[in-house]
Amino acid sequence: xxxxxxxxxxxxxxxxxxxxxxxxxxxxxxxxxxxxxxxxxxxxxxxxxxxxxxxxxxxxxxxxxxxxxxxxxxxxxxxxxxxxxxxxxxxxxxxxxxxxxxxxxxxxxxxxxxxxxxxxxxxxxxxxxxxxxxxxxxxxxxxxxxxxxxxxxxxxxxxxxxxxxxxxxxxxxxxxxxxxxxxxxxxxxxxxxxxxxxxxxxxxxxxxxxxxxxxxxxxxxxxxxxxxxxxxxxxxxxxxxxxxxxxxxxxxxxxxxxxxxxxxxxxxxxxxxxxxxxxxxxxxxx
Amino acid sequence: xxxxxxxxxxxxxxxxxxxxxxxxxxxxxxxxxxxxxxxxxxxxxxxxxxxxxxxxxxxxxxxxxxxxxxxxxxxxxxxxxxxxxxxxxxxxxxxxxxxxxxxxxxxxxxxxxxxxxxxxxxxxxxxxxxxx
Numbered sequence: 404x405x406x407x408x409x410x411x412x413x414x415x416x417x418x419x420x421x422x423x424x425x426x427x428x429x430x431x432x433x434x435x436x437x438x439x440x441x442x443x444x445x446x447x448x449x450x451x452x453x454x455x456x457x458x459x460x461x462x463x464x465x466x467x468x469x470x471x472x473x474x475x476x477x478x479x480x481x482x483x484x485x486x487x488x489x490x491x492x493x494x495x496x497x498x499x500x501x502x503x504x505x506x507x508x509x510x511x512x513x514x515x516x517x518x519x520x521x522x523x524x525x526x527x528x529x530x531x532x533x534x535x536x537x538x539x540x541x542x543x544x545x546x547x548x549x550x551x552x553x554x555x556x557x558x559x560x561x562x563x564x565x566x567x568x569x570x571x572x573x574x575x576x577x578x579x580x581x582x583x584x585x586x587x588x589x590x591x592x593x594x595x596x597x598x599x600x601x602x603x604x605x606x607x608x609x610x611x612x613x614x615x616x617x618x619x620x621x622x623x624x625x626x627x628x629x630x631x632x633x634x635x636x637x638x639x640x641x642x643x644x645x646x647x648x649x650x651x652x653x654x655x656x657x658x659x660x661x662x663x664x665x666x667x668x669x670x671x672x673x674x675x676x677x678x679x680x681x682x683x684x685x686x687x688x689x
Numbered sequence: 690x691x692x693x694x695x696x697x698x699x700x701x702x703x704x705x706x707x708x709x710x711x712x713x714x715x716x717x718x719x720x721x722x723x724x725x726x727x728x729x730x731x732x733x734x735x736x737x738x739x740x741x742x743x744x745x746x747x748x749x750x751x752x753x754x755x756x757x758x759x760x761x762x763x764x765x766x767x768x769x770x771x772x773x774x775x776x777x778x779x780x781x782x783x784x785x786x787x788x789x790x791x792x793x794x795x796x797x798x799x800x801x802x803x804x805x806x807x808x809x810x811x812x813x814x815x816x817x818x819x820x821x
Binding site: 442448550551616630 | 700729731733755756769
């Protein structure tokens, strides 16, 4: 009996250690989530501003014609997938990767028809395991990614579209709703959807010309949309981790309670048995 | 002196938002000085320092590309990066400058050349602002 007790005690101790870790991770994630949300909000004015200016060019000069706004026949598609570097975030990576993988399987017959750009180690490893070499990758992003960190990946994806290498650029990431809900989405980034550039208020002079300004603005706009997806992805990651670790902590607590009960029963049984043995021994001597 | 609101916004945050008397920028078509009541306009910017004049004092900010929007009520600079002199690491900028110069010295393909040139511009921009 004593041996069984020691084993139970050991597993209580180990569950307690796990609980401590998951609890700490939950708290860290919730602190970081707040910061990530703030960063996502702080990036909004920039994107909004560009959208506004593009909208005013569109409303001023009638129909705008720009390669980035025109859809063409789709021969080659690029996917830009946002994942995290580390796991322990529930279904965060699995959901988004499954979504993009199913879409790829469904829409493309051969690997020549698509290319992937990957942010995050989990995503990179996932595609490498399936024999797909990402066109470009960024790993080891900090918890508050800077625009410069993803700038070159974003620029090369956008340039790929401009040069005609890709006819479509899709953004795949976890959309952040709140700390417990993150939904993986595939959004078409390029060609840009004209309908988002409406509701212009001001009219401007353009130097040197509206077309030249668009040439600069549209790629920038696309890059910032990618950046905000990365920020949103970060917020989702922390949200997912917080929820996952919260659940883990809850489960550990439950398990410890169960084990403690078993331990106490075993302890009581051992004491009872010992008394019975003593009494039995004393009776035998009379 | 009349003034207007100048905002400098990067993808990460709002770097600057203050009332100023005049701002001098280097647009894609040349330098421009903007004073209050300028006509609304939009122009891309070069990688160059901008000069802000405020109450007889001058301030410089390293702006790394982007564009300028002038509205009736305010002027907004949207830049990929914007650094006040206090934020700039001079040693790092010098190192980046040397690296870029080395790359420009060696013959490579056009894309690398372009990248090195941009890196050089950014480094010079920072150094110019830091040394005022």
